[in-house]
Amino acid sequence: xxxxxxxxxxxxxxxxxxxxxxxxxxxxxxxxxxxxxxxxxxxxxxxxxxxxxxxxxxxxxxxxxxxxxxxxxxxxxxxxxxxxxxxxxxxxxxxxxxxxxxxxxxxxxxxxxxxxxxxxxxxxxxxxxxxxxxxxxxxxxxxxxxxxxxxxxxxxxxxxxxxxxxxxxxxxxxxxxxxxxxxxxxxxxxxxxxxxxxxxxxxxxxxxxxxxxxxxxxxxxxxxxxxxxxxxxxxxxxxxxx
Amino acid sequence: xxxxxxxxxxxxxxxxxxxxxxxxxxxxxxxxxxxxxxxxxxxxxxxxxxxxxxxxxxxxxxxxxxxxxxxxxxxxxxxxxxxxxxxxxxxxxxxxxxxxxxxxxxxxxxxxxxxxxxxxxxxxxxxxxxxxxxxxxxxxxxxxxxxxxxxxxxxxxxxxxxxxxxxx
Numbered sequence: 001x002x003x004x005x006x007x008x009x010x011x012x013x014x015x016x017x018x019x020x021x022x023x024x025x026x027x028x029x030x031x032x033x034x035x036x037x038x039x040x041x042x043x044x045x046x047x048x049x050x051x052x053x054x055x056x057x058x059x060x061x062x063x064x065x066x067x068x069x070x071x072x073x074x075x076x077x078x079x080x081x082x083x084x085x086x087x088x089x090x091x092x093x094x095x096x097x098x099x100x101x102x103x104x105x106x107x108x109x110x111x112x113x114x115x116x117x118x119x120x121x122x123x124x125x126x127x128x129x130x131x132x133x134x135x136x137x138x139x140x141x142x143x144x145x146x147x148x149x150x151x152x153x154x155x156x157x158x159x160x161x162x163x164x165x166x167x168x169x170x171x172x173x174x175x176x177x178x179x180x181x182x183x184x185x186x187x188x189x190x191x192x193x194x195x196x197x198x199x200x201x202x203x204x205x206x207x208x209x210x211x212x213x214x215x216x217x218x219x220x221x222x223x224x225x226x227x228x229x230x231x232x233x234x235x236x237x238x239x240x241x242x
Numbered sequence: 243x244x245x246x247x248x249x250x251x252x253x254x255x256x257x258x259x260x261x262x263x264x265x266x267x268x269x270x271x272x273x274x275x276x277x278x279x280x281x282x283x284x285x286x287x288x289x290x291x292x293x294x295x296x297x298x299x300x301x302x303x304x305x306x307x308x309x310x311x312x313x314x315x316x317x318x319x320x321x322x323x324x325x326x327x328x329x330x331x332x333x334x335x336x337x338x339x340x341x342x343x344x345x346x347x348x349x350x351x352x353x354x355x356x357x358x359x360x361x362x363x364x365x366x367x368x369x370x371x372x373x374x375x376x377x378x379x380x381x382x383x384x385x386x387x388x389x390x391x392x393x394x395x396x397x398x399x400x401x402x403x404x405x406x407x408x409x410x
Contacts, residue, residue: 055332062264065315067275103278117307125340125363128317131310166282172274174281 069105069137073149076133080111080151081193082231087180089144089167090239098144099242102175103168106148107135111196113156139170152193152232157202160209161190167240175240181212181221182234189224189232247382250336250364251404252327255346257357264325268313273356275312276348279305284350291355292348310343313360317341324362327401329393330376336364337381363404 087104090096109115116133134153138146155161163180182190184205194200206212212220226232256265276292283299295302324336340363349355367379370392377397380390397403 052328052330052332054328054334056334062267062316062319064267065271065319067271068311068314117304125342125361127339128314128341129339131307131314135311168278168281172278174278174285177282177285 067137068132069135071136072138072147074106074134074136075150076116076130078110078133078151080154080196081228083150083152083234084231085148085150085163085234085236087146087148087165088235088237089140089146090237091242092239093241096237096239098140098142099240100140100142100144101170102140102144102240102242103137103170103172104140104146104238105135105137105166105168106150106163108150108153108163109156110134111151111154113154113198152189154196154198155200155203158204158210160184160204160206160212162209162211163234165236165238167238169242175242176238178238179211179220180234180236181206181209181215183221183224189226192228245409246369246406247366247409248369248379248406249366249404250324250327251402252324252336252362252364253400253402254326254360254362255357255400256360258354264316264319268316268360269356269358270353271312271316272309272343272345272358273348273353275309276305276345276356277350279308280348280350290350292345306342306344309345313343317360324364327395327398329395331394335393335395336362338362338364368409369406 085106087106089099089102089104091099107115110133116131116135134150136148136150138148140146153161153163161182165176165178165180166174167176167178169175182188184190190200195203206215206221215221222234222236224232224234256269258269260266260269280292280295280302281287283295283302283305289295289298292305295305322337322339323334324338325334327334327336329335342361342363344359344361346357346359347355348357366382368382368390369377369379371378373394375396376394378392378394380392383390
Protein backbone atom coordinates (compact mmCIF):
# COMPACT_ATOMS: atom_id res chain seq x y z
CA UNK A 1 0.00 0.00 0.00
CA UNK A 2 2.66 2.48 1.09
CA UNK A 3 4.72 1.68 -1.96
CA UNK A 4 1.74 2.38 -4.19
CA UNK A 5 1.28 5.79 -2.66
CA UNK A 6 4.94 6.54 -3.09
CA UNK A 7 4.78 5.63 -6.76
CA UNK A 8 1.68 7.75 -7.16
CA UNK A 9 3.45 10.75 -5.67
CA UNK A 10 6.28 10.26 -8.14
CA UNK A 11 3.78 10.23 -10.98
CA UNK A 12 2.29 13.55 -9.91
CA UNK A 13 5.78 15.01 -9.98
CA UNK A 14 6.34 13.62 -13.44
CA UNK A 15 3.10 15.12 -14.71
CA UNK A 16 3.85 18.59 -13.42
CA UNK A 17 7.22 18.92 -15.18
CA UNK A 18 5.84 18.93 -18.74
CA UNK A 19 3.30 21.49 -17.58
CA UNK A 20 6.08 23.93 -16.75
CA UNK A 21 7.69 23.34 -20.15
CA UNK A 22 4.29 23.70 -21.77
CA UNK A 23 3.79 27.04 -20.02
CA UNK A 24 6.55 28.66 -22.04
CA UNK A 25 5.26 27.40 -25.37
CA UNK A 26 2.61 29.07 -27.37
CA UNK A 27 -0.63 28.14 -25.65
CA UNK A 28 -2.81 25.32 -26.91
CA UNK A 29 -5.74 27.66 -26.44
CA UNK A 30 -4.26 30.21 -28.77
CA UNK A 31 -3.57 27.53 -31.33
CA UNK A 32 -7.20 26.44 -31.32
CA UNK A 33 -8.49 29.93 -31.83
CA UNK A 34 -6.12 30.91 -34.60
CA UNK A 35 -6.14 27.73 -36.67
CA UNK A 36 -8.08 27.84 -39.91
CA UNK A 37 -8.51 31.05 -41.81
CA UNK A 38 -10.17 33.29 -39.18
CA UNK A 39 -12.29 36.20 -40.28
CA UNK A 40 -11.01 39.15 -42.25
CA UNK A 41 -8.88 41.50 -40.24
CA UNK A 42 -9.63 40.08 -36.82
CA UNK A 43 -6.46 38.11 -36.25
CA UNK A 44 -3.55 39.94 -34.71
CA UNK A 45 -0.03 38.66 -34.42
CA UNK A 46 0.52 36.16 -31.65
CA UNK A 47 4.23 36.06 -32.34
CA UNK A 48 6.24 35.96 -29.15
CA UNK A 49 3.30 35.71 -26.79
CA UNK A 50 4.01 33.62 -23.77
CA UNK A 51 0.82 32.43 -22.15
CA UNK A 52 -0.03 29.69 -19.73
CA UNK A 53 -1.30 26.25 -20.63
CA UNK A 54 -4.27 24.67 -18.85
CA UNK A 55 -3.27 23.31 -15.47
CA UNK A 56 -6.47 22.00 -14.01
CA UNK A 57 -8.54 18.86 -14.04
CA UNK A 58 -10.14 18.15 -17.38
CA UNK A 59 -13.85 18.10 -17.75
CA UNK A 60 -16.73 18.01 -17.49
CA UNK A 61 -16.40 15.57 -20.34
CA UNK A 62 -18.67 16.49 -23.21
CA UNK A 63 -21.49 14.18 -24.18
CA UNK A 64 -23.67 14.31 -27.28
CA UNK A 65 -26.51 16.70 -26.53
CA UNK A 66 -29.66 16.91 -28.64
CA UNK A 67 -30.87 20.23 -29.96
CA UNK A 68 -32.55 22.19 -27.18
CA UNK A 69 -35.70 22.16 -29.34
CA UNK A 70 -36.18 18.49 -28.50
CA UNK A 71 -38.68 18.56 -25.66
CA UNK A 72 -42.39 18.17 -25.22
CA UNK A 73 -42.92 21.07 -22.81
CA UNK A 74 -41.86 24.20 -24.66
CA UNK A 75 -43.20 26.73 -22.11
CA UNK A 76 -39.75 27.75 -20.74
CA UNK A 77 -41.33 29.84 -18.01
CA UNK A 78 -43.69 31.80 -20.27
CA UNK A 79 -47.04 32.38 -18.57
CA UNK A 80 -50.45 31.95 -20.16
CA UNK A 81 -53.37 29.54 -20.42
CA UNK A 82 -52.20 25.99 -20.81
CA UNK A 83 -52.37 24.49 -24.29
CA UNK A 84 -51.81 20.81 -25.14
CA UNK A 85 -51.15 20.50 -28.86
CA UNK A 86 -51.58 17.07 -30.46
CA UNK A 87 -50.40 17.08 -34.05
CA UNK A 88 -50.68 14.05 -36.31
CA UNK A 89 -48.65 13.66 -39.47
CA UNK A 90 -50.16 11.71 -42.37
CA UNK A 91 -48.55 10.58 -45.61
CA UNK A 92 -50.42 11.65 -48.76
CA UNK A 93 -48.48 9.05 -50.72
CA UNK A 94 -49.96 6.37 -48.45
CA UNK A 95 -53.65 7.38 -48.27
CA UNK A 96 -52.81 9.83 -45.48
CA UNK A 97 -51.94 6.98 -43.11
CA UNK A 98 -49.90 7.86 -40.03
CA UNK A 99 -46.27 8.74 -40.73
CA UNK A 100 -43.99 7.47 -37.96
CA UNK A 101 -40.50 8.84 -37.34
CA UNK A 102 -41.13 12.27 -38.86
CA UNK A 103 -39.54 15.28 -37.14
CA UNK A 104 -42.03 18.00 -36.22
CA UNK A 105 -40.95 21.52 -35.24
CA UNK A 106 -43.48 24.00 -33.88
CA UNK A 107 -43.08 27.60 -32.79
CA UNK A 108 -45.45 30.37 -31.74
CA UNK A 109 -45.50 33.70 -29.97
CA UNK A 110 -46.02 34.31 -26.23
CA UNK A 111 -49.04 35.95 -24.53
CA UNK A 112 -47.75 39.39 -25.55
CA UNK A 113 -47.27 38.39 -29.19
CA UNK A 114 -43.47 38.09 -29.09
CA UNK A 115 -41.36 35.27 -30.51
CA UNK A 116 -38.13 34.08 -28.97
CA UNK A 117 -35.52 35.78 -31.12
CA UNK A 118 -32.48 37.92 -30.79
CA UNK A 119 -33.21 41.61 -30.57
CA UNK A 120 -31.18 42.05 -33.73
CA UNK A 121 -28.47 44.55 -32.83
CA UNK A 122 -24.97 43.22 -33.43
CA UNK A 123 -23.73 43.55 -29.85
CA UNK A 124 -26.69 41.87 -28.21
CA UNK A 125 -26.23 38.71 -26.21
CA UNK A 126 -28.75 36.31 -24.73
CA UNK A 127 -28.91 34.13 -21.64
CA UNK A 128 -28.41 30.56 -22.80
CA UNK A 129 -30.90 28.99 -20.36
CA UNK A 130 -34.23 30.05 -21.89
CA UNK A 131 -33.43 31.60 -25.24
CA UNK A 132 -35.64 29.34 -27.38
CA UNK A 133 -38.93 29.62 -25.50
CA UNK A 134 -42.09 28.40 -27.23
CA UNK A 135 -40.15 26.44 -29.85
CA UNK A 136 -40.05 22.66 -29.81
CA UNK A 137 -39.29 19.48 -31.72
CA UNK A 138 -40.72 15.99 -31.41
CA UNK A 139 -40.59 12.80 -33.47
CA UNK A 140 -43.88 11.17 -34.45
CA UNK A 141 -44.78 7.86 -32.84
CA UNK A 142 -46.30 4.81 -34.57
CA UNK A 143 -49.60 6.72 -34.80
CA UNK A 144 -47.92 9.70 -36.46
CA UNK A 145 -48.57 11.72 -33.32
CA UNK A 146 -46.53 14.35 -31.50
CA UNK A 147 -47.65 16.14 -28.33
CA UNK A 148 -46.48 19.51 -27.07
CA UNK A 149 -47.30 21.28 -23.82
CA UNK A 150 -47.33 25.03 -24.22
CA UNK A 151 -49.40 28.14 -23.60
CA UNK A 152 -52.19 29.51 -25.74
CA UNK A 153 -50.52 31.88 -28.21
CA UNK A 154 -51.10 35.62 -27.98
CA UNK A 155 -51.44 37.73 -31.10
CA UNK A 156 -49.68 40.58 -32.84
CA UNK A 157 -50.72 43.19 -35.35
CA UNK A 158 -51.67 41.87 -38.80
CA UNK A 159 -52.01 38.19 -37.93
CA UNK A 160 -54.66 35.86 -36.56
CA UNK A 161 -53.67 33.50 -33.73
CA UNK A 162 -51.48 30.76 -35.22
CA UNK A 163 -48.83 28.12 -34.63
CA UNK A 164 -46.03 27.48 -37.13
CA UNK A 165 -45.27 23.89 -38.09
CA UNK A 166 -42.31 22.51 -40.04
CA UNK A 167 -42.35 18.79 -40.79
CA UNK A 168 -39.14 16.98 -41.74
CA UNK A 169 -38.39 13.42 -42.75
CA UNK A 170 -36.47 11.31 -40.25
CA UNK A 171 -33.25 12.37 -41.99
CA UNK A 172 -34.09 16.09 -41.73
CA UNK A 173 -35.36 16.79 -45.25
CA UNK A 174 -38.13 19.38 -45.28
CA UNK A 175 -41.55 17.89 -46.12
CA UNK A 176 -43.94 20.71 -45.25
CA UNK A 177 -43.97 24.22 -43.85
CA UNK A 178 -47.41 25.24 -42.67
CA UNK A 179 -49.39 27.09 -40.00
CA UNK A 180 -52.25 26.11 -37.72
CA UNK A 181 -55.23 28.49 -37.42
CA UNK A 182 -57.68 28.65 -34.50
CA UNK A 183 -61.50 28.54 -34.60
CA UNK A 184 -63.21 31.85 -33.84
CA UNK A 185 -66.55 33.16 -32.65
CA UNK A 186 -68.50 33.07 -29.41
CA UNK A 187 -67.33 30.39 -27.00
CA UNK A 188 -64.19 29.66 -29.03
CA UNK A 189 -60.79 29.54 -27.36
CA UNK A 190 -59.79 32.75 -29.14
CA UNK A 191 -62.86 34.50 -27.67
CA UNK A 192 -62.29 33.01 -24.18
CA UNK A 193 -58.62 33.97 -23.99
CA UNK A 194 -59.65 37.34 -25.42
CA UNK A 195 -56.13 38.30 -26.45
CA UNK A 196 -54.82 38.14 -22.85
CA UNK A 197 -54.16 41.65 -21.47
CA UNK A 198 -54.30 43.23 -24.93
CA UNK A 199 -57.94 42.40 -25.64
CA UNK A 200 -59.03 41.81 -29.22
CA UNK A 201 -59.21 45.42 -30.34
CA UNK A 202 -57.39 45.54 -33.70
CA UNK A 203 -57.23 41.73 -33.96
CA UNK A 204 -56.93 40.21 -37.43
CA UNK A 205 -59.46 37.37 -37.92
CA UNK A 206 -58.80 34.36 -40.13
CA UNK A 207 -60.81 35.73 -43.08
CA UNK A 208 -58.60 38.85 -43.14
CA UNK A 209 -55.34 37.06 -42.41
CA UNK A 210 -52.90 36.99 -45.32
CA UNK A 211 -52.07 33.32 -44.70
CA UNK A 212 -55.48 31.87 -43.75
CA UNK A 213 -57.90 34.04 -45.78
CA UNK A 214 -57.74 31.72 -48.80
CA UNK A 215 -58.73 28.74 -46.66
CA UNK A 216 -62.47 28.73 -47.39
CA UNK A 217 -63.09 25.20 -46.14
CA UNK A 218 -61.27 25.52 -42.81
CA UNK A 219 -58.68 22.87 -43.57
CA UNK A 220 -56.04 24.93 -41.75
CA UNK A 221 -58.21 25.43 -38.65
CA UNK A 222 -57.49 23.14 -35.70
CA UNK A 223 -60.04 21.57 -33.37
CA UNK A 224 -59.65 23.35 -30.04
CA UNK A 225 -61.57 22.57 -26.85
CA UNK A 226 -61.25 23.45 -23.19
CA UNK A 227 -61.64 26.26 -20.70
CA UNK A 228 -59.47 28.99 -19.21
CA UNK A 229 -59.30 27.11 -15.90
CA UNK A 230 -58.50 23.66 -17.30
CA UNK A 231 -56.51 24.78 -20.31
CA UNK A 232 -57.07 23.95 -23.96
CA UNK A 233 -56.53 20.89 -26.14
CA UNK A 234 -55.65 21.37 -29.77
CA UNK A 235 -55.70 18.62 -32.38
CA UNK A 236 -54.52 19.04 -35.93
CA UNK A 237 -53.43 16.85 -38.82
CA UNK A 238 -50.76 17.74 -41.34
CA UNK A 239 -50.55 15.61 -44.46
CA UNK A 240 -47.22 15.52 -46.24
CA UNK A 241 -45.74 13.71 -49.22
CA UNK A 242 -43.21 11.26 -47.82
CA UNK B 243 -6.39 54.11 -11.46
CA UNK B 244 -10.16 54.31 -10.77
CA UNK B 245 -11.91 50.96 -10.58
CA UNK B 246 -13.88 50.00 -13.65
CA UNK B 247 -16.43 47.26 -14.19
CA UNK B 248 -15.84 45.35 -17.40
CA UNK B 249 -17.27 42.39 -19.27
CA UNK B 250 -15.01 40.25 -21.42
CA UNK B 251 -16.02 38.75 -24.77
CA UNK B 252 -14.34 35.60 -26.05
CA UNK B 253 -15.17 34.80 -29.66
CA UNK B 254 -14.51 31.09 -30.01
CA UNK B 255 -14.17 30.06 -33.63
CA UNK B 256 -15.01 26.46 -34.46
CA UNK B 257 -14.46 24.83 -37.83
CA UNK B 258 -13.56 21.47 -39.30
CA UNK B 259 -10.04 21.64 -37.88
CA UNK B 260 -11.06 21.71 -34.21
CA UNK B 261 -10.15 18.42 -32.63
CA UNK B 262 -11.50 18.29 -29.09
CA UNK B 263 -14.81 16.54 -28.52
CA UNK B 264 -16.82 19.52 -27.31
CA UNK B 265 -15.80 21.55 -30.35
CA UNK B 266 -16.48 18.63 -32.71
CA UNK B 267 -19.97 18.01 -31.26
CA UNK B 268 -20.79 21.70 -31.56
CA UNK B 269 -19.50 21.74 -35.13
CA UNK B 270 -21.41 18.63 -36.24
CA UNK B 271 -24.68 19.42 -34.50
CA UNK B 272 -24.78 23.05 -35.62
CA UNK B 273 -24.17 21.87 -39.18
CA UNK B 274 -27.09 19.40 -39.03
CA UNK B 275 -29.34 22.08 -37.56
CA UNK B 276 -28.23 24.53 -40.26
CA UNK B 277 -29.13 21.97 -42.93
CA UNK B 278 -32.60 21.57 -41.40
CA UNK B 279 -33.40 25.19 -40.58
CA UNK B 280 -32.01 26.66 -43.79
CA UNK B 281 -34.66 24.75 -45.77
CA UNK B 282 -37.27 27.16 -44.43
CA UNK B 283 -35.44 30.02 -46.20
CA UNK B 284 -34.50 27.93 -49.21
CA UNK B 285 -37.75 26.16 -50.05
CA UNK B 286 -37.07 26.12 -53.78
CA UNK B 287 -33.61 24.71 -53.06
CA UNK B 288 -31.94 27.42 -55.13
CA UNK B 289 -28.97 27.95 -52.84
CA UNK B 290 -26.35 25.79 -51.20
CA UNK B 291 -24.21 28.20 -49.18
CA UNK B 292 -25.02 30.29 -46.13
CA UNK B 293 -23.66 33.35 -47.95
CA UNK B 294 -26.10 32.90 -50.86
CA UNK B 295 -29.06 32.44 -48.55
CA UNK B 296 -28.11 35.52 -46.52
CA UNK B 297 -27.65 37.59 -49.66
CA UNK B 298 -30.90 36.59 -51.34
CA UNK B 299 -33.48 35.74 -48.68
CA UNK B 300 -35.03 38.38 -46.41
CA UNK B 301 -35.02 37.44 -42.71
CA UNK B 302 -32.44 34.68 -43.27
CA UNK B 303 -30.28 36.32 -40.61
CA UNK B 304 -32.59 34.60 -38.13
CA UNK B 305 -30.64 31.44 -38.97
CA UNK B 306 -27.97 32.46 -36.44
CA UNK B 307 -30.59 32.33 -33.71
CA UNK B 308 -32.46 29.30 -35.03
CA UNK B 309 -29.32 27.18 -35.38
CA UNK B 310 -28.05 28.20 -31.92
CA UNK B 311 -30.59 25.80 -30.34
CA UNK B 312 -28.34 22.97 -31.50
CA UNK B 313 -25.54 24.14 -29.22
CA UNK B 314 -27.21 25.48 -26.06
CA UNK B 315 -27.12 21.95 -24.59
CA UNK B 316 -23.34 22.07 -24.94
CA UNK B 317 -23.21 25.50 -23.34
CA UNK B 318 -25.01 24.00 -20.31
CA UNK B 319 -22.29 21.35 -20.08
CA UNK B 320 -19.77 24.13 -19.45
CA UNK B 321 -21.45 24.87 -16.10
CA UNK B 322 -21.17 28.61 -16.59
CA UNK B 323 -17.38 28.61 -17.14
CA UNK B 324 -15.96 30.15 -20.32
CA UNK B 325 -13.66 27.55 -21.93
CA UNK B 326 -10.06 27.98 -23.11
CA UNK B 327 -9.35 31.33 -21.43
CA UNK B 328 -6.93 30.96 -18.53
CA UNK B 329 -5.55 33.22 -15.87
CA UNK B 330 -1.83 33.32 -15.25
CA UNK B 331 -2.12 30.38 -12.88
CA UNK B 332 -3.48 28.29 -15.76
CA UNK B 333 -7.05 28.12 -14.53
CA UNK B 334 -10.29 28.88 -16.29
CA UNK B 335 -11.78 31.77 -14.32
CA UNK B 336 -14.29 33.64 -16.50
CA UNK B 337 -17.96 32.91 -15.81
CA UNK B 338 -20.81 33.52 -18.22
CA UNK B 339 -24.56 33.40 -18.69
CA UNK B 340 -24.81 35.24 -21.96
CA UNK B 341 -23.69 34.24 -25.40
CA UNK B 342 -24.23 35.01 -29.05
CA UNK B 343 -23.93 32.39 -31.74
CA UNK B 344 -22.83 33.20 -35.28
CA UNK B 345 -22.66 31.17 -38.44
CA UNK B 346 -19.61 32.46 -40.27
CA UNK B 347 -19.80 30.23 -43.34
CA UNK B 348 -21.54 27.04 -44.32
CA UNK B 349 -22.59 24.89 -47.22
CA UNK B 350 -25.43 22.38 -46.99
CA UNK B 351 -23.41 19.92 -49.07
CA UNK B 352 -20.07 20.25 -47.32
CA UNK B 353 -19.46 20.18 -43.57
CA UNK B 354 -15.85 21.23 -44.18
CA UNK B 355 -17.12 24.68 -45.16
CA UNK B 356 -19.09 24.95 -41.91
CA UNK B 357 -17.51 27.52 -39.61
CA UNK B 358 -19.15 29.11 -36.61
CA UNK B 359 -18.37 31.38 -33.69
CA UNK B 360 -19.66 31.36 -30.14
CA UNK B 361 -19.28 34.69 -28.39
CA UNK B 362 -19.08 34.19 -24.63
CA UNK B 363 -19.81 37.28 -22.56
CA UNK B 364 -18.38 37.17 -19.05
CA UNK B 365 -20.23 38.27 -15.98
CA UNK B 366 -19.18 41.77 -14.83
CA UNK B 367 -15.74 41.97 -13.24
CA UNK B 368 -13.81 44.74 -11.55
CA UNK B 369 -10.68 45.83 -13.38
CA UNK B 370 -8.33 46.94 -10.61
CA UNK B 371 -5.12 47.59 -12.41
CA UNK B 372 -2.88 46.64 -15.33
CA UNK B 373 0.52 45.10 -14.66
CA UNK B 374 2.68 45.04 -17.78
CA UNK B 375 0.56 43.09 -20.30
CA UNK B 376 -1.74 41.68 -17.66
CA UNK B 377 -5.10 42.79 -16.33
CA UNK B 378 -5.78 42.41 -12.62
CA UNK B 379 -9.48 41.65 -12.18
CA UNK B 380 -11.84 40.25 -9.57
CA UNK B 381 -15.39 39.00 -9.49
CA UNK B 382 -17.87 41.75 -8.85
CA UNK B 383 -19.66 41.30 -5.52
CA UNK B 384 -22.73 43.02 -4.15
CA UNK B 385 -20.97 44.41 -1.13
CA UNK B 386 -17.55 46.04 -1.03
CA UNK B 387 -15.00 43.98 0.82
CA UNK B 388 -11.66 45.07 2.24
CA UNK B 389 -9.81 42.19 0.67
CA UNK B 390 -10.77 40.54 -2.61
CA UNK B 391 -9.28 37.60 -4.46
CA UNK B 392 -8.03 38.51 -7.89
CA UNK B 393 -7.14 36.96 -11.21
CA UNK B 394 -4.24 38.10 -13.35
CA UNK B 395 -4.52 37.43 -17.06
CA UNK B 396 -3.41 38.49 -20.49
CA UNK B 397 -5.81 39.13 -23.38
CA UNK B 398 -5.14 36.48 -26.05
CA UNK B 399 -6.40 36.84 -29.64
CA UNK B 400 -10.20 36.64 -29.97
CA UNK B 401 -10.64 38.00 -26.45
CA UNK B 402 -11.66 41.59 -25.90
CA UNK B 403 -13.17 43.93 -23.36
CA UNK B 404 -16.82 44.00 -24.41
CA UNK B 405 -18.20 46.70 -22.12
CA UNK B 406 -16.95 49.06 -19.46
CA UNK B 407 -18.44 51.30 -16.81
CA UNK B 408 -17.09 53.24 -13.88
CA UNK B 409 -17.50 51.46 -10.59
CA UNK B 410 -19.86 53.19 -8.18
